[in-house]
Amino acid sequence: MTKTALITGITGQDGYYLSHLLLNQGYRVVGLISPYRQPNLAKLGDLATKVEIYTVDLRDSEALLTAVEQLHPHEIYNLAAPSFVPDSWKDPLGTLDLIAGTATRLLEAVRQTGLSTRFYQASSSEMFGDVSCSPQDEETPFRPKNPYAAAKLQAHWTMVHHRQRYGLFACSGILFNHESPLRSPQFVTRKVSLAAAAIKLGFTDTLEMGNLDAKRDWGFAGDYVRAMWRMLQVDEPEEYAIGTGKLRSVKELVSTAFECVGLDWQKYVVINTKFLRADEHFQLVANPTKAKKNLGWEPQVSFEELLEKMVQTDVERLQNGMVAPVAASSLGV
Ligand code: NDP
Ligand code: GDR
DSSP states (O other), X not given: OOOEEEEXXXXXHHHHHHHHHHHHTTOEEEEEEOTTSOOOGGGGGGGTTTSEEXXXXXXXXXXXXXXXXXXXXXXXXXXXXXXXXXXXXXXXXXXXXXXXXXXXXXXXXXXXHTOOOEEEEEEEGGGGOSOSXXXXXXXSOOOOOSHHHHHHHHHHHHHHHHHHHHOOEEEEEEEOOEEOTTSOTTSHHHHHHHHHHHHHTXXXXXXXXXXXXXXXXXXXXXXXXXXXXXXXXXXXXXXXEEXXXXXXXXXXXXXXXXXXXXXXXXXXXXXXXXXXOTTOOSOOOBOOHHIIIIIOOOOOSOHXXXXXXXXXXXXXXXXXXXXXXXXXXXXXX
């Protein structure tokens, strides 16, 4: 029997990689797209004709219930979110509603239909926030420091409560930063890969950055969607911390990316205080032991391979005037 997977946020980075994985597994993949947003289906590239699109407002409980009733999904992956953390200070309430409200509305839809749909919530290492210990795992206390993280935590707890009270098969991946050539350029890895490529090709000669001493645990998105899928294939729904377990600074990121095109980053990078954050974290790094043990999950792509792929893809994009569709091979799939 063909399984149906329903994905919110299908036009995002993870939506692409997850759709690719599920289509390869023989799933029918349906993406929920808002009627009030410019549908950026071009972001789905080669997958645009392979997935189905269902238009629904994620803020509308009745419409979501109808969608679940009509589509009978075996699995739901709730990925939609305004995911750039600093923006959540500009619209805390909208962030809360879209992230926590959508999770609640979808969980309620599953409960009300009585289907045995398995539910994945896209939780985030941002929920750890002001970390008390390092590395972080499923037992680490949450101390969110911004509206995005607080909204993710509300969604996370609602998922836990629905599992405990109603017995739903609901779980969440507490994912650390994961990147790819499809990452939006506002995030630091893609900002740096694009700048390294642009400087190499002579389009610009400066890269303005925020805190070079900030540290993160960066992995490849294609690896992380495999963990999402595996969480829904095991017998017990649980939480999983997903990351590489390696902490690196933004400075290491910049230096590695510039090395990919044979440049010395120190000649081009300047600090602009507008990119500094008041709610900065320094020690967000995963302990993914549980995922390895229960899911057999391990990252396959190294930090250096990831940056090489991102920088080279940006070189090709710039040489092609940024308009040529990116080949799946450039995306690491
Ligand atoms: P992206 O920002 O690439 O994608 C976000 C998706 O959400 C897009 O499809 C976007 O649609 C959609 N979306 C945003 N706002 C709205 C809205 N108001 N109504 C409907 N849809 C909306 O994120 P990623 O793919 O990187 O991440 C996927 C999920 O995982 C997110 O929930 C993110 O918070 C979470 N996460 C990501 C991590 C990472 O490092 N990438 C780490 C931990 C968690 P559109 O195309 O129209 O903009
Ligand atoms: P983050 O990702 O906030 O961790 O959230 P981002 O790439 O924006 O920042 C990572 C780190 O880099 C530092 N930094 C800069 N960041 C940006 N964007 N631009 C700069 O110029 C710059 N200079 C330094 C930041 O201060 C920060 O320390 C991502 C998102 O995908 C979330 O949705 C997700 O939940 C978390 O990862 C886990």
